[in-house]
Amino acid sequence: MKDFDxxxxxxxxxDNKISYVGKYKEHDCLFDREIDVQKNLIMPGFINAHTHSGxxxxxxxxxDMPLQQWLNEKVFPIETKLSEEDIYYFSKLxxxxxxxxxxTTNFDMYLNPEAIVKASLDMxxxxxxxxxxxxxxxxxEDVERCFNEYNQENSLISYVLGFxxxxxxxKEKIQQVAALSHKYKATVYTHLSETEYEVNTCKEKTGRSPVEYLCDLGVYxxxxxxxxxxxxxxxxxxxxxxxHLNIVTNPASNLKLASxxxxxxxxxxxxxxxxxxxDGAASNNCLxxxxxxxLVTGLAKYKNCDASAVDxxxxxxxxxxxxxxxLNLNCGVLEAGKLADLIILDLYQPNMQPMNNIAKNIVYSGSKSNVKCTMVNGEILYEDGHFYVGFEIEALYDEIQKRVERLK
Amino acid sequence: MKDFDxxxxxxxxxDNKISYVGKYKEHDCLFDREIDVQKNLIMPGFINAHTHSGxxxxxxxxxDMPLQQWLNEKVFPIETKLSEEDIYYFSKLxxxxxxxxxxTTNFDMYLNPEAIVKASLDMxxxxxxxxxxxxxxxxxEDVERCFNEYNQENSLISYVLGFxxxxxxxKEKIQQVAALSHKYKATVYTHLSETEYEVNTCKEKTGRSPVEYLCDLGVYxxxxxxxxxxxxxxxxxxxxxxxHLNIVTNPASNLKLASxxxxxxxxxxxxxxxxxxxDGAASNNCLxxxxxxxLVTGLAKYKNCDASAVDxxxxxxxxxxxxxxxLNLNCGVLEAGKLADLIILDLYQPNMQPMNNIAKNIVYSGSKSNVKCTMVNGEILYEDGHFYVGFEIEALYDEIQKRVERLK
Structure with missing residues (x-):
């Protein structure tokens, strides 16, 4: 554990799984491709556990505006103009x-599930x-239909209840989601206690914090x-x-919106x-x-006045x-039988040298520029700066720019 | 100004200067090389105004330890073992x-000026x-000698008084630096008011904040x-x-050390x-x-509870x-007569699309991976992931790893 083995x-x-992890060994099967990663690092891909791809x-x-104003004046009005096709292209980006x-995985919440499902499957x-x-x-009802449809369609796609x-x-809507969760014995996710304003408003309305209120309604x-x-x-x-609830923290978005x-x-x-x-590109702004x-460790160190916090x-x-x-996914560690959602990190760039501690190098010094290869479900979709996703990247940029101009 | 023109x-x-900036125009001189940057961005290089390259x-x-303990238990003891040659190699990294x-420029404070000067000139x-x-x-006396020596040797190198x-x-040492500044009518820089502990200790000792104390001593x-x-x-x-003093802020280092x-x-x-x-790689950890x-804008937004702070x-x-x-350098803007310290940023990566606002894209979404080219003093030293600095990169990594093992 100390150096993540x-x-x-x-x-x-x-196929789409890891079949062996260990020392070099003879094999009689024929692989389509063997990659000598030299002394670079293979590790499980990252799971982006909260985002809005569209x-x-x-x-x-x-x-440069506060969250509530940002949602009400900028995000919501422009979102009403979005078509399913818009969301499809924006999700591909x-x-x-x-x-x-x-x-290698995104946990996505947005207006139109069909669009992101199509984007993900196409790529x-x-x-x-x-x-x-x-x-x-x-x-x-929409959510129940999606829950049943997207939990069997394809191993690349799954669906979690949420509001x-x-x-x-x-209150009635939230109770209906809770009832759905009871019906399917299924987990529920939502945005929660993001701003002080949200917490105070809920307390004024219900006499309870948002967390207490949702627990009272049987959501969890x-x-x-x-x-x-x-x-x-x-x-x-x-x-x-x-x-036994999970928390997805979004430090960059919370900073930038001053939450x-x-x-x-x-x-x-x-x-x-x-x-x-x-979180989404509207608030973060990069993914x-x-x-x-x-940020998650830097901000914890600051908040606790303790440079040893959150190593x-x-x-x-x-x-x-x-x-x-x-997310109940069969991945996140290097182990035979797990999904082959893997990345190769380039350790021979200046920010990763010297190799005093590779785990700390990744967290404190790592950058997108160290990502040599990203494999999802056993297929390499990105390698050495090139995408293998079935379309021309610049054509997508042009398409998106046109759609953005229309929406603005 | 609104979109930085x-x-x-x-x-x-x-040579080492920008000779023209503007619309396409005919020229009769022959250039060694013409780069079609397509629709990417040429801009002035960044100036890293506080670091310890070595x-x-x-x-x-x-x-994962607080600043004073980190300095006293980790940094200072290992630094006593450093040779000039060690610092030379570490600075090259x-x-x-x-x-x-x-x-394209670093403002560097470290033990041995000869080592960083040699590293910079070699590269x-x-x-x-x-x-x-x-x-x-x-x-x-060391500092006065360096001040005189390094302010005439080479246009790539200059030297500023400091402690x-x-x-x-x-107090006597600081007064001597102040006297030197008076003698040469020269600016002075130092680390200042980095931690609460430092400020409190100075107040106990002198009855003044560190800033007040240095001003009283004539440093500024x-x-x-x-x-x-x-x-x-x-x-x-x-x-x-x-x-009219300048402040160099170091947000990542201040977070990570919980300052x-x-x-x-x-x-x-x-x-x-x-x-x-x-700041240096010991505290940040990346450069x-x-x-x-x-960080500088995200943290300001958080600190001021105002998402519009520091745009x-x-x-x-x-x-x-x-x-x-x-730093009194003739660069930092695109203008004829300025030093040719330039970078090309790749705007055709996903984090830079769509192009709603290029300046905001750079600050909020930009990454090392967008740097296509870095030119210093009219020479391209880095382009498309390759370094043009006169030596083999992997050989440097090996040399450094050996030296680190000796020092540990």
Whole structure:
């Protein structure tokens, strides 16, 4: 564990799974391709446990304003003009960016599940969708239909129950989601306690914190978790621990929208499973797990006035195996039988030298530029700066720019 | 200014200077090389206004401890074993990393000026050295000798008076530096008000904040500035404004050592010239201006509970022209007659699309992986992942690894 068991050896991939991990050994099967990674690192891909892929079109459009104003004045009005096809193209751009950052799965919440499913399948990418029930456009019936449809269609796609936010759903809607969760004994995810304003408003309305309120409504009786969780009381955190809920932290987005710094150290002290996500390109603005990894530990050190808070090993777990656990995915570690969602990191760039500690090098110094190769489900989709996703990248950029001009 | 005057056109370089910037025009001179940058961006290189290049050997060795303990238990003991040749090799590694991040000048403070000067000249890199007078190993006489020697030797090298910290120098030493500054009418730089502990200790000892104390001693009568400046009172900031001093902020290092968040918004409101630096690899741990650019605005937004604080244009100035101003360098803007310290950024990667706002894309989404080319003093030293610095990169890595093993 101390150095994440880094060893010299081989990883074999057959179909979409890892078939062997260990020292060099003779083999009689014929591989399509053998890659000498030299002394670079093969590791599990990162799991981006909270994002809105379709929002790439908003990158750098609506910066420098507070969250509620940003949502109400910029994001919501322009989103009403979006077509399913728009979301399809914008999601493809996000997936390209995930590949450059070694992200092999996204946990995605957005308006139109069909669009991101089509984008992911066309690019052979792995997506877990999250239901986004809200009072304006997505019903509980929509989410139930998707839950049944997308949990059998393809091993690259799965679907988790969820709703947008406490504050964009009536009590009845939230109770309906809870009932759905009870019916299928299924987990539920939502945005939660992202801003102080959200927490205060909920308290005024219900007399309870958002976490307490959702627990009261039975939302979390079958587990799941929440995104952001910046403003959590001790009691909120205790509830999360008691119910074995997962937290997806989004440090860059929380900073940039001035929402705050999540109490990561207090979560880890309770053994809560903490995962890492980029949030969407509208707020972050880039979809880069290396930035999130540095931030989650840097901000925890600052918040706790303790430079030893949240060490690099914890951070690597957040970015890989913790995400897999939360999303019930058979990946996140190098082990025979696991899904072949793998990345190769280039350790021979200046930011990774000298090799005093490879895990710390990755978390504190790593960058997109170290990602040599990203494999999803046994297929290499990105290698040495080239994408293998079935279309011309510049044509996609042109298509997106045209659509953005129309929407603006 | 609104979009930093981005235009379609040409930049000509002759010898080490920019000779033309503007629309396409006929020319009768013959260039050695013409680069079609397509629709990518040429801009001034970044100026890393505070770093310790020689400290790359400490990367990932001494993480997760508070600043004073980190300095006293990890950094200082191992530094006593360093040879000039060690520092030379470790500095070369830092320069490689600067090139990958589009940094064209470093403002460097470390033990042995000869080593970093040799590294920079061997690699044709631009370095401004900062004197590092302290009670243990560097005298005021050493600094005066360097000041005279390195300000005439080569246009790639210049030298600024300075001392390590208030707390590693006796009052007499600091007064001697002040006298030197008076003798040459020269600016002075130092680490200042980095931690609360440092400020409190100085107040107990002198009855004054570190800023007030140095001003009283005459250190800043000819200008200059300081690194870090995290714990600054209103009066400290007023003194900086009054004396036209420069501040170099180091957000990643200040986070990771749990030192705090500098009051950037309050500095800008006073029109103080704020520059950006990575600090050394021992504390940061990577030498990446893109990370610093995102952090300086993200942290200001958080600190001021205001998502509109410190916008992207301010940040780009901090990373370029403000640094040039502080260091009295003839660069930092695209203009005929300026030094040809230029970078080309690849705008056709997913993190830079769509092009809603190129300046914001760079600051909020940019990454080392967007740096296509880094030119220093009219020569391309890095292009498309390849270094043109006169030696084999892997041989340097091997040399450094051997030296690190000896020092550990």
């Amino acid at each position: 880094i060893f010299l050896g081989e990883v074999w991939v057959e 929002m790439t079109f908003l990158r750098s459009i609506a910066d 996000a997936i390209l960016e995930y590949l450059t950052s070694g992200i 052979k990418y792995r997506t877990v969708l999250c239901g986004a029930v809200n009072d304006f456009c997505l019903s509980v 947008s936010h406490e504050y964009t759903n009536s 009786d079958y587990g799941g978790g929440a995104f952001h969780c910046v403003h959590m009381s001790e009691h909120d955190l205790d509830l999360f621990k008691e119910k 705050g710094i999540a109490p990561i150290q207090a979560m880890l002290q309770r053994n809560i499973n903490v995962c890492l996500g980029t 880069d797990m290396f930035r999130e990894m540095f 690099a090993y914890e951070v690597l777990k957040m970015a890989t195996v913790n995400g897999a656990k939360a | 981005i235009f379609l056109g040409e930049v000509w370089v002759e 400290m790359t050997f400490l990367r990932s060795i001494a993480d 830092a320069i490689l990393e600067y090139l990958t991040s589009g940094i 044709k890199y631009r370095t401004v050295l900062c004197g590092a007078v302290n009670d243990f190993c560097l005298s005021v 390590s910290h208030e707390y590693t120098n006796s 009568d000819y200008g200059g500035g300081a690194f870090h400046c995290v714990h600054m009172s209103e009066h400290d900031l007023d003194l900086f404004k009054e004396k 705090g968040i500098a009051p950037i918004q309050a500095m800008l409101q006073r029109n103080i010239n704020v520059c950006l630096g990575t 990446d201006m893109f990370r610093e650019m995102f 992207a244009y301010e940040v780009l100035k901090m990373a370029t022209v403000n640094g040039a101003k502080a």
